[in-house]
Amino acid sequence: MTSEPLPPPVIEWDHVTFAYGEAVAVEDVSLCIHAGELAAVLGPNGSGKSTLIRLALGLLRPTAGSVRLFGRDAEDFADWDRVGYMPQVVAGVWRDFPVTVAETVAHGAYRGIAPFAVFHRSKRPEVVEALEAVGMAGYTGRRLSELSVGQQQRVLLARALVRRPELIVLDEPAAGVDVSGEEQLYAVLRDLNRERNITIVLVSHDIGAMLREASTLACMNRTLVRHGPPHELTSEEIAMLYGVPVDVLVHDALHEHR
Amino acid sequence: MPTILLYEFMVRALIGGALVGILAPTLGVFIVLRRFSLIAETLAHVALMGVAVGLATNTFPSVVALVAASLGAILVEQLRSRGRLPGDVAMAVVLYGALAFAVVVIGIAGGFNVDLFSFLFGSILSVSPLDLWLLAGLTIAVLLFVAVFFVDLAQIAFDDDLAKVNGVPTGLLNLALAILTGATITLSMRVVGVLLVGAMLVVPVMVGLRVARGLRAAMGTAIVAGVISALVGLTIAFYVDASAGGATVLTALGLLALAHLWVALRRWRRGGGAGLSASASRDGSPNHQHHHHH
Numbered sequence: 363m364t365s366e367p368l369p370p371p372v373i374e375w376d377h378v379t380f381a382y383g384e385a386v387a388v389e390d391v392s393l394c395i396h397a398g399e400l401a402a403v404l405g406p407n408g409s410g411k412s413t414l415i416r417l418a419l420g421l422l423r424p425t426a427g428s429v430r431l432f433g434r435d436a437e438d439f440a441d442w443d444r445v446g447y448m449p450q451v452v453a454g455v456w457r458d459f460p461v462t463v464a465e466t467v468a469h470g471a472y473r474g475i476a477p478f479a480v481f482h483r484s485k486r487p488e489v490v491e492a493l494e495a496v497g498m499a500g501y502t503g504r505r506l507s508e509l510s511v512g513q514q515q516r517v518l519l520a521r522a523l524v525r526r527p528e529l530i531v532l533d534e535p536a537a538g539v540d541v542s543g544e545e546q547l548y549a550v551l552r553d554l555n556r557e558r559n560i561t562i563v564l565v566s567h568d569i570g571a572m573l574r575e576a577s578t579l580a581c582m583n584r585t586l587v588r589h590g591p592p593h594e595l596t597s598e599e600i601a602m603l604y605g606v607p608v609d610v611l612v613h614d615a616l617h618e619h620r
Numbered sequence: 621m622p623t624i625l626l627y628e629f630m631v632r633a634l635i636g637g638a639l640v641g642i643l644a645p646t647l648g649v650f651i652v653l654r655r656f657s658l659i660a661e662t663l664a665h666v667a668l669m670g671v672a673v674g675l676a677t678n679t680f681p682s683v684v685a686l687v688a689a690s691l692g693a694i695l696v697e698q699l700r701s702r703g704r705l706p707g708d709v710a711m712a713v714v715l716y717g718a719l720a721f722a723v724v725v726i727g728i729a730g731g732f733n734v735d736l737f738s739f740l741f742g743s744i745l746s747v748s749p750l751d752l753w754l755l756a757g758l759t760i761a762v763l764l765f766v767a768v769f770f771v772d773l774a775q776i777a778f779d780d781d782l783a784k785v786n787g788v789p790t791g792l793l794n795l796a797l798a799i800l801t802g803a804t805i806t807l808s809m810r811v812v813g814v815l816l817v818g819a820m821l822v823v824p825v826m827v828g829l830r831v832a833r834g835l836r837a838a839m840g841t842a843i844v845a846g847v848i849s850a851l852v853g854l855t856i857a858f859y860v861d862a863s864a865g866g867a868t869v870l871t872a873l874g875l876l877a878l879a880h881l882w883v884a885l886r887r888w889r890r891g892g893g894a895g896l897s898a899s900a901s902r903d904g905s906p907n908h909q910h911h912h913h914h
Contacts, residue, residue: 421781440787447785458829459653459778460838469775474787480770480836505833521782 369397371433372529372561373418378427380413387413390427391586395578397528400555400562402576404569405603409582411565412450412533418563419447419531432529442473446522446530451515453538457507463517464502467492470521492520496550512543519550530554532564536571548575569600624858632752633744633811633858637850637868639755640808640820645842646766647801648821649828649835653777658708659696659798660805660818662715666692667806668814669722671739676729681739682751682806689802692718697798701791742813742865744857751810758807762800766839769793774835811850813865823872824849830879845875 373395380388388410395401403411416422417429420436429436432444439445464484471488472479485502493499496516506514515535522530535551536544548571554560555577566572572579573592581588581595581603588599624630651657670688674681692714699710726736738746766773775783776790783790801821808817828842853868860867 416781419781419785421784442785442787445785447782449779449782456778460829460832460835461774461778462834465774465834466778469771469778470782470786472771472786475769475789476771477768478770480767484834503833 371395372397372399372431373563374430375414375417376428376430378414378417378424378429380410380417380422381425386584388417388582389585391582392427393580393586393589395561395563397561398555398559400551400575400577401564401580402572402578403563403565403580403582404567404572405582405587406567410584411567411582414582415531415533415563415565419445443525444528446470446525446527448515448518448522448530448532448535450533450537451511451518453511456514459507461506462502463493463498463504463506463509464489466506466517467521467524471524473525488524489520492524493517495523495554496520497546510543512539512547515539515543515547516550519547523554527560529561529563532562534566535564536566536568544571551575624855629745629747630854630858632747632749633854633864634851636747636752636755636811637854637864638847639752639759640811641824641846641848641850642843643755643759643762643804644808644817644820645824645828645846646762646839647797647804648825649839649842650773650777650797651801652822652825652829657818657822658711658715659693659801660821662696662711662718663689663692663802663805664809664814664817665715665722666718667802667809668739669718669725670806671736671809671814672722672725672729675735676725681735682754682810685806685809686803688718689806690799693798693802694795697795701794738813739809740814741863742809742811742816742868744811744854744864747810751807755807758800758803762804765796765800769796770836773797811854811864812868813863816865816869819869819872820846820849823869823876827872827876827879830876830883845872845879849875 371394373393375391375393378388378391379386391410391414393414403414405411413422417424418431418436420429420431420439423437431439432441434441462484467489468482468484468486471486490499490502493502496519498513498516498520501509501513501517506517509517519530519532519535522532532551536547539547551562551564552575555562564576573595576592578590579588579592579595580586581599583603587603588595624634648660651659667685667689670685671681673679673688674684677684696711696714699714737743772783772788772793775786775788776793780790805817805821808820812820824846825838825842827845828838828840832838832841849868849872853871854864856862856871857864857867
């Protein structure tokens with residue numbers, strides 16, 4: 363039997379360096395994420411993992427090297443229907459923002475300028491469908507700020523899903539969520555990845571969860587320390603990445619959100 | 621007919637006030653939600669610099685102020701989006717720079733006069749037919765701008781990065797919003813004055829944010845609050861001979877207090893019906909509220 367050809371690349375970082383002024387956040391990273399992966403970018407706080415993602419989405423311009431999204435230069439990328447993004451939810455940041463769950467998801471359904479969309483109904487079939495996929499269909503009329511952080515995260519995931527993207531990028535999707543909320547979220551992500559074949563890239567500092575959930579791990583500590591399937595990652599390498607013995611880390615990772 | 625409407629200047633002031641009441645909160649919603657409220661104050665002082673230059677050189681103060689505020693808006697937006705300075709520092713630099721310049725020009729031109737006072741505090745006597753036409757034109761432009769780009773502006777206010785990944789041209793829209801804000805502040809100055817015009821972009825919006833559940837409802841409520849504040853405030857100013865801007869903003873603050881009271885009352889009534897357990901206060905929200913009103 364011949365070996366299967368590799369699926370097409372979705373995000374390619376090619377010798378990427380990025381610095382905020384003098385501070386180098388990402389140094390000479392070359393990494394490729396292929397279609398169908400559930401890839402985790404793992405690393406301690408300040409390791410440049412969020413920066414790596416923001417570079418992939420064209421939100422930052424690399425200081426050196428290049429980033430390609432679906433084969434196009436990330437800065438010139440315009441085919442945003444193929445990409446869904448879920449930013450980090452910070453508790454309370456939308457406390458005063460008057461927006462309903464249906465409105466939040468409906469806004470995600472538009473690409474680019476949406477003239478006169480203010481007059482459209484928010485509760486449309488694709489909006490309800492996206493909310494159903496994350497188990498939040500019963501909340502359409504609720505104000506976003508009244509929901510728990512975990513629920514807000516699932517609403518934002520629905521927003522990322524509503525245009526049926528091929529790739530979803532999530533920044534710390536389980537930060538500040540209790541264990542049951544975390545489990546629900548990962549169940550949804552697994553389902554999207556396996557049933558709908560959506561490529562998922564998530565940024566996390568949670569080693570324990572990522573060892574369980576991800577199909578590939580990219581370990582960042584300013585440079586790319588390691589890239590490969592989770593079972594190939596040795597505890598020595600994790601210890602090197604974080605500078606702490608791994609059993610302690612995994613234990614912490616599993617309990618810190620309680 | 622009530623006496624107040626027999627005076628032509630008063631009718632002009634009321635129409636002007638109502639237009640400001642529509643204009644300022646319409647843009648103010650997006651400014652407040654982006655936690656960018658200081659831009660109103662900044663551009664008001666840039667406009668004041670324009671007024672000072674206009675008065676000193678005898679060239680239409682309103683027009684010079686309009687140009688100055690637009691340039692100020694572009695400058696602030698550039699400083700902010702390039703990340704050269706943090707947003708609030710960028711605005712502080714522009715605000716104090718403009719104010720210092722205005723004070724120097726006023727000093728050279730021979731100090732304060734009646735005209736300058738009306739710009740600072742607003743006046744029901746100073747609204748000219750030309751001001752009204754400009755305000756009406758700007759109101760149409762702003763309503764059209766917001767109707768066309770509502771969802772895009774909402775996305776930017778919600779999360780800038782999220783908007784960008786949805787393909788929203790955030791830089792262009794932020795710039796347009798800043799320039800329209802500059803124009804709104806300049807033209808609103810005649811009615812409420814430089815010192816208080818910022819309040820009209822912020823206080824009615826806070827009323828809307830307090831009582832509404834969705835964004836469209838919040839904007840609608842803010843506009844209603846803005847118009848009521850202007851009409852009631854100007855009427856009070858007429859009868860007790862008070863400052864137009866002061867009376868208008870105090871009325872808006874009164875509405876804000878009422879909004880807080882109303883929301884507290886609504887909570888209290890719901891609390892009495894649904895019990896006070898932790899789960900009820902967390903999960904029982906507007907969906908549940910309606911049942912208790914019947």
